[in-house]
Amino acid sequence: MKWIVGFYGIQILLFIVLIVVSWLIWDKRFKRKHGRDVPEGFIKTTEVNIDPTTKKKLIVYYHPETGERFYKEED
DSSP, X not given: OHHHHHHHHHHHHHHHHHHHHHHHHHXXXXXXXXXXXXXXXXXXXXXXXXXXXXXXXXXXXXXXXXXXXXXXEEO
């Protein structure tokens, strides 16, 4: 009986750890890729997006060496 409680206890603990780690990674992932100051090496593209949640206009910048994209907020 003890091993059953231990088995499910470990699974619940791992599930909670997975949720916390996922929340921390997800929260930081998009915030680093947009803002008002464009990092060096990024080239402006003709692509424009409108964020459906904030209704802000986002201009897309592209870094040709890394393939990374940056979204600059416009008023």
